[in-house]
Amino acid sequence: MSARFRPGDAVAVRRAPSLGHLRTPHYVKGKMGVVERVCGDFPNPEELAYARDGLPKRALYRVRFNQRHLWPDYGGTDEDTVDVEIYEHWLEPAEELPA
Amino acid sequence: MNEHDHGHPPDQGGPMTHYQIMEEALRGLLIEKGVFTAEDVRREVEKMDARTPARGARVVARAWADPAYKERLLSDGTAACEELGLDMGQTYHLVAVENTAEVHNVIVCTLCSCYPRNLIGLPPDWYKSRAYRTRLVREPREVLKEFGLDLPGEVTIRVHDSTADMRYMVLPARPAGTEGMSEDELAALITRDCFIGVAVPRAEAVAS
Helix, strand or coil: CCCCCCCCCEEEECCCCCCCCCCCCHHHCCCEEEEEEEEEEECCHHHHCCCCCCCCCEEEEEEEEEHHHHCCCCCCCCCCEEEEEEEHHHEEECCCCCC | CCCCCCCCCCCCCCCCCHHHHHHHHHHHHHHHCCCCCHHHHHHHHHHHHCCCHHHHHHHHHHHHHCHHHHHHHHHCHHHHHHHCCCCCCCCCCEEEEECCCCEEEEEECCCCCCCCHHHHCCCCHHHHCHHHHHHHHHCHHHHHHHCCCCCCCCCEEEEEECCCCCEEEEECCCCCCCCCCCHHHHHCCCCHHHHHCCCCCCCCCCCC
């Protein structure tokens, strides 16, 4: 497996429209997080949804986002997080996480 | 008149919804074309109905009793379940996330209703509701309070959104007051809502 990112890497979710089958939720688009784990390689569900084979497989990651970064008026603590599974083609390296 | 102790809601004889019609039509066509039989469908429903939270409770009780098993569960959830003889179907990717004194996990699928069905069976209706799916990622502490779980600020909340191929179960923390309990006694403390993360297991009250 030639995963581009590793656990601990800071990544940003591409701010692009989801055309057709949606797997990258809107609430993380344009947001930055940290790779929590590499889940493995899977066929691309955006292709599978249209009866295509989804190959070549894409690397899937769990990315951890800080809630305060996602929601400006988040009511919980500074440490609360959301982990989301995101495919590699939706991720770019982030320079650094926002404070 | 015969008297018995439950009420009778009206028969559901109203018009079918669009998706009920589509399901019946599609199922009928696939049976007609010989893709599968009516018995195949019935058997798949029966298989899923046979999966219950009790299967997951065995996994949690074993993890509480055996630290090495717990590590195997956290590293490969599906393999750990299969180790106990639990059939998980083909290529299932179960991830167990561990509750501790500092961290509380809770599961949602904002995009649809992904849920660890192959371990513990079907999700409750509220889990599939738009209200739960939209609110849990946004205001988890408020939602948990509505389920009766009010966690202090010292506990970090981790929400897990099952957006792709992984399926999640919360590995609850072993409650105090359970020392010396057998695995069967421990398993009886663990309910469906504990796997989702909207509840935590509690030891039965012990008479002093």
